Amino acid sequence: MRERRDTGPWYREPWPWLIMVLPVTAIVAGAVTLWLAVRSNDGLVADDYYRQGLAINRSLARDERAGALELAARLRIVQDAIEVTMSAREGAVLPPELRLKLAHATRPRMDRTITLAGDGALYRAPLGALAAGKWQVSIEDGAGTWRLAGPIVLPGQRSANLVSQSSRGR
CATH class of the missing domain: 2.60.40.10 (Immunoglobulins)
Known part of the structure; x- marks a missing residue:
């Protein structure tokens, strides 16, 4: 029977890195989305819908x-x-x-x-x-x-x- 030998530390193996890519990508995408939301103002949303509705008649x-x-x-x-x-x-x-x-x-x-x-x-x-x-x-x-x-x-x-x-x- 063959004996299994570890050839190196875990961080030299590709599988842990492939498993970590998805959560890291989600965190980066969430941070970018949050940055865009804070940086840009949503000018299309009105605070006073009722008053604007009345102004339509005018x-x-x-x-x-x-x-x-x-x-x-x-x-x-x-x-x-x-x-x-x-x-x-x-x-x-x-x-x-x-x-x-x-x-x-x-x-x-x-x-x-x-x-x-x-x-x-x-x-x-x-x-x-x-x-x-x-x-x-x-x-x-x-x-x-x-x-x-x-x-x-x-x-x-x-x-x-x-x-x-x-x-x-x-």
């Missing part, structure tokens, strides 16, 4: 008002500025300035609000660099009585046509 009324005025906007990003050309039904008065909101799809800290000065139907304002990605654009008058909204994807898309949400269903 938003719908603003969209309907824009539809009644037959408002439309052509948004263009030109070098370091943003231009908006407005059109409305005959007899409608365009405001002297517009408020433009740019909301990033996933990063609320990048959101911006810009006031556009008007000259007739053309409104313009300086615009710094915007991060790549999908942005939700919203244009409204200074009093917030109407709103036009739509998406734009940067850097590829340099212009967008915005129409009333209520007129899209027509």
Whole structure:
């Protein structure tokens, strides 16, 4: 009968290391997940659901008002500025300035609000660099009585046509 001889210490054998890889991998993955959760803010979760639900009715009324005025906007990003050309039904008065909101799809800290000065139907304002990605654009008058909204994807898309949400269903 042959005698079994241990040839070396346990840490030189591959089997203990293979057995330890799974728990160590789980611990590392858990630590990375925890680090990501603490580091990034989940901006998509709202604290005040009820108040936001009530605000939806006001938003719908603003969209309907824009539809009644037959408002439309052509948004263009030109070098370091943003231009908006407005059109409305005959007899409608365009405001002297517009408020433009740019909301990033996933990063609320990048959101911006810009006031556009008007000259007739053309409104313009300086615009710094915007991060790549999908942005939700919203244009409204200074009093917030109407709103036009739509998406734009940067850097590829340099212009967008915005129409009333209520007129899209027509």
